Amino acid sequence: MxxxxxxxxxxxxxxxxxxxxxxxxxxxxxxxxxxxxxxxxxxxxxxxxxxxxxxxxxxxxxxxxxxxxxxxxxxxxxxxxxxxxxxxxxxxxxxxxxxxxxxxxxxxxxxxxxxxxxxxxxxxxxxxxxxxxNDARLFALGVSAEFPRERFIALTLGTGLGSAFIDSSRIMESGPGIPPNGWLYDQPYLDGRADDWFSRRGILMLAREAGIGEPGMDVKELAGEAREGNAAARGVFAEFGARLGELLQPYVDGFRPDFIMLGGQISKSHDLFGPALLDRLQNPSSPALAVRTSAHVLAYTFRGIARMFDQA
Missing domain, CATH: 3.30.420.40 (ATPase, nucleotide binding domain)
Structure with a gap:
């Protein structure tokens, strides 16, 4: 066979x-x-x-x-x-x-x-x-195997910001609400690029600004403090979520996705920044936007590699 x-x-x-x-x-x-x-x-x-x-x-x-x-x-x-x-x-x-x-x-x-x-x-x-x-695109293609007819934005949040815009299992590189190539990392945000703010270094920068950026602290430790009730740490994640929503708002309004899929190490802290993200993206004139997270980024990425050849 x-x-x-x-x-x-x-x-x-x-x-x-x-x-x-x-x-x-x-x-x-x-x-x-x-x-x-x-x-x-x-x-x-x-x-x-x-x-x-x-x-x-x-x-x-x-x-x-x-x-x-x-x-x-x-x-x-x-x-x-x-x-x-x-x-x-x-x-x-x-x-x-x-x-x-x-x-x-x-x-x-x-x-x-x-x-x-x-x-x-x-x-x-x-x-x-x-x-x-691109790894974020392959992650998104893998996700599309479970949501073959949906329209969604996939983000990988980790050492950098990865993104992909998917419509009916196809990678979209242009169109309403889609940045060039579907890449958000190089889009301007505040005094830099989105990648500077929506990544590991972005969260740790917010932590330092809040006065809790101790030497050796990483996102995992910061999240642990937030879950233990540290108000300043919780504020860092809330600010991160609100700013991520601010970045995404024009793309969500233009692309009108059915949901947003989050992957990557930082997405494991979605319980801390997700409410602020959703609050920032709420639009009374549109249906509620779902935000999903996945702990299986690698498995989806491998599945996306297979689908890349299927779509050739």
Whole structure:
């Protein structure tokens, strides 16, 4: 029986998380995690990716020895930006990660590194289609598998702000209420960009302004203090939620989503900032807007990688 196999990678600045997708679904027992080596030199980074592809491919061969003769193999990568996703060119610079591969066509670079055996054969790896996409978009595509006809905005709140606008399982890059490419991170907000304010560093900046930014404190600890009744900490999250609503208001008014889906580490504190977010987005002339959260961002991202190939 023919199977569609995707070697899926979620690439972060610290770790690369992977699994093998078989006919659109993660194959149990194929999850792996590798260090990103994002601060290394070009050859080290490229060879590391090659070794990950080989590890995934060999794992699938071992797990499905009865099926490897009739499979279509692909490689799908969720990669942080800035990145030319259509051409496969990394444009990250000044962020302390993957700078050594700036401007490089990764599809070509990967193909040049496929291993060759003693008789000059390279196996199936060079024949694989390779696709890249923004991690927030893939998270949103994964969510759309459960909400195939809905219109929604997906946000990932973590070290940075990721976003995607989805209509009937399609990524929307333009139209009413949609910023260019559907990306909110570079939209102006106050004295900077949205990414400066709606991220880990944004919350910690609010905490410092409130006089509770102790050295070593992270969002998790701040949330713990808020839940224990620290009024200043609770005020930080309320302010974060209100400001996020202020940022989103014109996009919600223009795009008119059925709901907003939140993912990422900061979304785990939705109980603290969600009420202020919803209060800011309330519109008496429109139906109440639902805000959902997901604790399964990675699973949705992998599912989105499979759907990326389905929509090609």
């Amino acid at each position: 023919s199977r569609n196999i995707v070697l899926a990678l979620d690439v972060g600045g610290t770790f690369i998380k992977t699994c093998v997708l078989e006919d659109g679904l993660p194959l149990q027992g194929t999850d792996m995690e590798f260090p990103a080596l994002a601060d290394r030199d070009r050859d080290t980074i490229l060879d590391h990716f090659r070794s990950i592809f080989e590890a995934q491919y060999n794992l699938y061969q071992h797990r499905r020895a009865d099926a490897v003769t009739d499979c279509r193999y692909q490689i799908g990568m969720a990669f942080p930006g800035p990145f030319d996703y259509r051409q496969g060119i990394c444009l990250i610079r000044g962020l302390g990660k993957f700078e050594a591969i700036y401007g490089l066509n990764l599809v070509q670079a990967f193909r040049e590194r496929w291993p060759v055996n003693s008789v000059g054969e390279t196996g199936p790896l060079p024949e694989m289609e390779i696709r890249f996409e």
